Amino acid sequence: MFRQMIARVIMMLLIVVLVVPTSWAMAAESEPTHVLIVYDSLAKGTSKEGNVEALQRLLASDGVRVTLCSLETYQKGTLQQYEKVVGVFNTSDLKISSTDYLSDFAKYDGDYMHIGAMLPAKVQSSLGIRLQMSEGETIRLLMGQFIQESIQVQQLPRIIATTGHTYGNVTSTSMNHATPYGVRNDRYAYIPYFEKGNLSELALSYVLKDWFAIKGDRHQYIVFKDVYPFSDLKLLEHMADRLYDAGIPFMVSVNPVLSNTDYPAMKRYLETLKYVQSRNGSILVNAPFVASPFSHLNRDLGAQMETFIDVLADHGLAPLGIGAEMYWTYDQHYIAKGMKFFDSVVEYPNEKIMYKEQTNTSQPFESSLYSLQPDFLKQYLYKKSKVIDPLPMDTALVFKFFADEKELDRAVQQLADSWVTFADYKYEQHNVATQKNKISSDGGFLHINGQVVALNDAKKSVDSNYTYKQVEKKSFEKWFHVQDRIFIVIILFTIVAFGVLFISGYRLYKRKYFK
Template sequence: MNMHVKIMIRTLIVTLVVILGIPLSFVHASKPEPAHVLIIYDSLAKGTSREGNIEALQRLLASFGVKVTETTMDNYKKGTLAKYTSVIAVRNANELTISNTDYIQDFASYEGDYLHIGVQLPSKIQTELNLTIQNANEQFVKLSIGQFSEPTIHVSHMPYIVQAMGSIQYGSISSENNDMDTPYAVRHDGLAYVPYYEKGNLSEIALAYVLKDWLRVTEQGKTYLLFKEVYPFSDLPLLEKMADKLYSAGIPFIVSVRPVFHNTDYPAMQRYLETLKYVQSHNGSILVNTPVVSSTIQEIGPELKAQMELFVDVLADYEIAPLGLGAEMYWTYDQQYSEYGMGSFDSAVLFPNENIRHRSQSDSSKSFSSSVYTIQLDFLEQFEHTGKVIERFPMSTALVYNFFETEAELDQNVQAYIDSWITFDDYKSVPHNVQTQANTISTHNGMFEINGHSVDLNNAYRTVSPEYSYKPEPEKSFETLFSIQNKIFIVLILLTLFAFGIMFIIGYRLYKRKYLNRRR
């Protein structure tokens, strides 16, 4: 296209914007809003094998970039279903029936996408999916999906699909005595049914295959290697050795580091930063892990935001580019944490909840442009798989390890990564953006950028001197005067002692002479 024609087109667009009063934001392509899914469940199934499956479902949905709102069937409010085009119902309890008439009436007229997990599949969905269902007695079954299978899963009162006409089928469930061989799940357009889902076995991963298609996600999931629990007082030389070994093996990795909010000019902090820069230069990506927050603090919002931005700025000033946030899942369901602690990041790696300390709990989650599901290698090792190479999962996934304590442990695990036949992806190959008031950090074509400038990964390592006064000396008034006085007093004392010594010697001689004269 001729340059003059381009200029004329741009001029015409600007003219139309001015004349018609069109906001400029509409001229540029805006970032699409994340999908918003409603989870409605009957119970958390505490004390049963299904306990924890709601949290695992939340993390799975987050890994697909989905915003989630959740409620229970008892607390459902009339008209809620009409606000959503995608709904997931989780029925964990065999004995519970729905008594909320508002939900029953709204569901009867609901026409959006619907995924049912667990028991008591509504007859409306069973008819539309053209399914025949039976309940299995207590037994052990084999679950297979993709290249993975788990041969001995204990189930009790599990419904299973006898026949599915015209639906897409996912995986298979079979019994030990071969009297059952049924699809794990089925889907047809926006309707899907997953009879069985529990945290801690292969069904935790199997659901992701269904979710990806049900959510109409087309991006390929990636696999990352991540290390957490890294502090300024960690074994930093060992961290450098790990970076060397992984770099030599051609394995990109992520380190989720604990932030430091005070004394950032101390040598210990400088050595920490130098080590992180070394890690970054050896194909490592840096995440900022959320801090440990005291349970006694209620209002932490603005202070938390300032502290998180402070640490990001300290890293950026040192030419270290943090690309995202590492956090327990409950942080995304807390208004203070999500707004103030996570607001600077558009990428996150979400860990299972370990110590929940809400400040302002919310029933809706914060979503991220890039979010990663986390598992551990020993979780995968309990499954059988076909082929040597482990294929990528439907969602982006990170194999997570706490940082090693000994070099022997490091060597053993690095060799396990090499032998695992897992293809690890480079975290910085995906777009990330971190924004503070002072700095903008991003990735572009696999390169780090800070405020639009590429980060030099070849900066020389600087040795930080251990000699440092950790407590700065206060300013002293009249220090010079007192110093002169002290010296004068010292001289006077020495002169006095000298005079006293001379007098002592003279007196001793006089006394000795007098004594000798008497004896004569």
């Protein structure tokens, strides 16, 4: 008996020792990395304007949570709360005035990436860097398979020597040899030049991937956005057929319908989307258009988004994620109401920021695609005769839905002729959940509430002769119709009688006048 008790105690201890640390490890793995961005300025009115926003989107594609902090608002002890910090310094003529930041940085022992001017001495020493400042340069940037000629740079710290691992190269007419675009070792990384909208935006992603030690394959996708119930649905079907025949998987980001979901236009929209889904197309829900942060104050965004997802699911459609401008992930209202149903997102660049409850910390997603314009890769491709390798992050080439068939055919032919290999979104794991429906994808299969979705391409015909407002039964309806006819007869008789009297009076007056 005593031996059995000892054996049970030993067994329980083994369970605690083996199982609990494993669960802790799993919990630690599931928690996304939290990164702090510290910046000296947003460089408004200069060529560097927007580079902080571009960095935010790049970090989101790596699945990390981001907190934004300017040096002006920095509070003592902030750095020590983060494992990784990125410093963006857009000005070289201003010294750092925050003594709290300087004091904290001197003691900071986490991973740090520096972008731009004012490279800290301990980072420079750790990377074994020697710098040479150049002014008013026209440079050529080469990174992997991509190249951009003739980039105008006002100030550029050149890395002329380093002991770290280097990335890409930069050349110019004033230098006899190429210098690295960026450099990294185990803890530190340095990028002298970064701007939004040119090849440096893509080049930075190569350094970020290694700095985060990201493993696994990355994929490229195609997304078509701005699809509405009143879009050219025949053209949408034609596009699905063309891409299916070319063997190109794609996604359609559909604009949600928040009311009148029983109208025929909506029914035809759903039937067309079902056909698109059957032609190897994946469905995303686009974020609703925000005209003003103060409009629709009484609108329950969460309930309306949930209703639309349920309408799709009830019709056999499996939406797998949401497409939204980046600022949505930095707004507590949009996160809690509009995005809470999804674990996957395609982040578009900000076009018109309409915050409702702005926060400086982003919402990370299990899957986050970095969106690019279709011509971005093509214009910078260095070797056009070879297959384009996957980029360092999951990427979506985003097209606006086409205006006509000629534009569609031209774009599809370019995609078919390209060397880019596009992935099928539903082969990755995505989850969408409402109170009523659980939607998921994995390995190429779609599931709604545990049932595999049958990809049937048959479409139901929807009657266009539809009364948009139901006619109610009315009391005395027949009597009112009879009454209307009587009034019409009386009015016509009165008009005829008035006409006869008018003519008779005119003739009598005329005779009297001649006499």
